[in-house]
Amino acid sequence: MAQNELPGGDCSPGPGEIMVIGLGPGREEEMTPRARQALARAEVIVGYRTYIDLIASLVAGREVVVTGMTGEVARCREAVARAAAGARVAVISSGDPGVYGMAGLILEVLAGHPRGKEIAVSIIPGVTAATAAAATLGAPLMHDFAVISLSDRLTPWEVIARRLELAAAADFVLVLYNPRSHGRPDHLRRARDIVLQYRQPSTPVGVVRNAGREGEEAWIRDLATFLELPVDMVSTVIIGNSQTRVLDGRLVTPRGYRL
Amino acid sequence: MAQNELPGGDCSPGPGEIMVIGLGPGREEEMTPRARQALARAEVIVGYRTYIDLIASLVAGREVVVTGMTGEVARCREAVARAAAGARVAVISSGDPGVYGMAGLILEVLAGHPRGKEIAVSIIPGVTAATAAAATLGAPLMHDFAVISLSDRLTPWEVIARRLELAAAADFVLVLYNPRSHGRPDHLRRARDIVLQYRQPSTPVGVVRNAGREGEEAWIRDLATFLELPVDMVSTVIIGNSQTRVLDGRLVTPRGYRL
Incomplete structure (x- = not known):
């Protein structure tokens, strides 16, 4: 955060963070506290429309980046770009993000990004379908x-x-x-x-x-x-x-x- | 509860309830609120020692029935007997109770019990290993x-x-x-x-x-x-x-x- 508060100029912000979050099946009572806390910490939420709608009340007031169901690569590139620019980014999947979800693609995109190694990443499991x-x-x-x-x-x-x-x-x-x-x-x-x-x-x-x-x-x-x-x-x-x-x-x- | 408060005699209590609960991997922050609420509602907690220890702070003040790792059948029979006698019973598994956990055996024991069909049962998934x-x-x-x-x-x-x-x-x-x-x-x-x-x-x-x-x-x-x-x-x-x-x-x- 400190970097963002510096006066403008050439100063480029330090890299941010990506949290790949499993929402669980959909009911709030089946989302883990860890997932909920990660959502609360995020500055930018990236996800498919249907999943964002599942948690609308939990993302209020934050920037939401929505793409279509088949826009996975664009969504991950956007998430990584935003994290590289200093944001704390939540990428959401229903269920568990490591089962046909977004976790793998995020790690692939990070590995190909020049600042990928500097970005902190956490994968937060959820109850899978x-x-x-x-x-x-x-x-x-x-x-x-x-x-x-x-x-x-x-x-x-x-x-x-x-x-x-x-x-x-x-x-x-x-x-x-x-x-x-x-x-x-x-x-x-x-x-x-x-x-x-x-x-x-x-x-x-x-x-x-x-x-x-x-x-x-x-x-x-x-x-x-x-x-x-x-x-x-x-x-x-x-x-x-x-x-x-x-x-x-x-x-x-x-x-x-x-x- | 009302039945238990009646004066003695022949009155047999109505059947209770079994909640088969997945604790998730072990950290409290990865246990779902649904699992936590079910634990809070239980009158009797049945489980393997190691799993009980994972959630010691959440079961304080309730009766705990502990058996060894290989005592699965005895544990499930005890849980069903207690529910048949009117108790709200939590049977706990680490991870998800439906993946090499206690859910299947509970349903088998229930199906073989004379009051099995009267006992309400719920299976509460968790983040699996x-x-x-x-x-x-x-x-x-x-x-x-x-x-x-x-x-x-x-x-x-x-x-x-x-x-x-x-x-x-x-x-x-x-x-x-x-x-x-x-x-x-x-x-x-x-x-x-x-x-x-x-x-x-x-x-x-x-x-x-x-x-x-x-x-x-x-x-x-x-x-x-x-x-x-x-x-x-x-x-x-x-x-x-x-x-x-x-x-x-x-x-x-x-x-x-x-x-």
């Missing part, structure tokens, strides 16, 4: 699981399909992020068909829309029928392994304790 | 990942080995829970050898001890050398995929954005 959705459904992630994004915007479908196939063969519980969008209406059916080569049609499947935030909806179906559900980009899909069952309306993957 | 460790290391979980426990207490080693092999072949980033203990000093080397069939010896590996809690330590090495590190039961091991690299001392798995 996989475990928020699991908690709503019951306890489907009690055994080994694989997290796979069905988005082929940055990953060839062949890579995604191979991961689905090997993870299904290995009997991992599967957590699918970005399961369906207008640009890829058919990915979820293709994923289902791959998994059906290895699992029974009766394998339980849970779907949660808006996990842990306003408007949350959850369903439990099976591999044969879950495609009927209104799965979209704000949904998380959890496909059980060979041991997963439905107990009193909840999805449970036993760890193997003898009862 | 995988993402707490990832945040400390950088951003290794930006792409698809698999979470695998190396404990063979409840799972045959052959199942674990097959999952390691297929997940390695599928180029998942790997997150290893329970990586080493006195009972299985050699599992981590065997896991490493399986992964080495599919990945370069130079593949980056991160290890975090006590992620997100007092005494946290972190290292970045590679597949060839990480076994030298003091990995133990309170460590989380993250093995990079073919794209993971070390940038300015941080572990990063790029999602594939063009910079």
Whole structure:
């Protein structure tokens, strides 16, 4: 701060700070105090519109830099430029910023910036969609699981399909992020068909829309029928392994304790 | 509460409630307000000693039921019995209770209890060790990942080995829970050898001890050398995929954005 108070001239400010913050699923009661404190300290908040809206009351009075969902690179460059100019910048992701969030891209952009090494950076974890959705459904992630994004915007479908196939063969519980969008209406059916080569049609499947935030909806179906559900980009899909069952309306993957 | 205040006789109290609470990695600033509020509402706290100690100041004045690390079934039966008798019971896990925690076993015990359906249950997610460790290391979980426990207490080693092999072949980033203990000093080397069939010896590996809690330590090495590190039961091991690299001392798995 002291540098900014010096009278003008050639004085360039010392580098600032970037805090990459996981907001958690969306409800304020599931955001960690560490994330909340970091937001309170920030001078500039950078994020996708939907996430900014989740925390509107917490960012009041500060400068907000909003970009569209596909403007990730521009958003990170802006955040790094602002930090290099001396600001304390919060970059926000829903869930955990290290799971398909902004943490990696920020570190990549920092590594390519001439003042990147001088900028303090902290990554503040949050409750990720996989475990928020699991908690709503019951306890489907009690055994080994694989997290796979069905988005082929940055990953060839062949890579995604191979991961689905090997993870299904290995009997991992599967957590699918970005399961369906207008640009890829058919990915979820293709994923289902791959998994059906290895699992029974009766394998339980849970779907949660808006996990842990306003408007949350959850369903439990099976591999044969879950495609009927209104799965979209704000949904998380959890496909059980060979041991997963439905107990009193909840999805449970036993760890193997003898009862 | 009213039932308990009635004079004795045959009156049996109405069923209580079970809250399965994720404490997060350990620091109070990373426990969600929802978890904290649930702890505050509980009349009885059930958990493993180490986890109770993490939150000693938050459970003062309430009854605490402590069992050893391997007493999971007894702990869950006690929690359910107490709830069936009318108490508001908190069952605590570090991290997220749905990831190798107590959530699944509680639901299994409830399903087998004559009053199980009458007991209200809520599962309160927390920041899990995988993402707490990832945040400390950088951003290794930006792409698809698999979470695998190396404990063979409840799972045959052959199942674990097959999952390691297929997940390695599928180029998942790997997150290893329970990586080493006195009972299985050699599992981590065997896991490493399986992964080495599919990945370069130079593949980056991160290890975090006590992620997100007092005494946290972190290292970045590679597949060839990480076994030298003091990995133990309170460590989380993250093995990079073919794209993971070390940038300015941080572990990063790029999602594939063009910079």
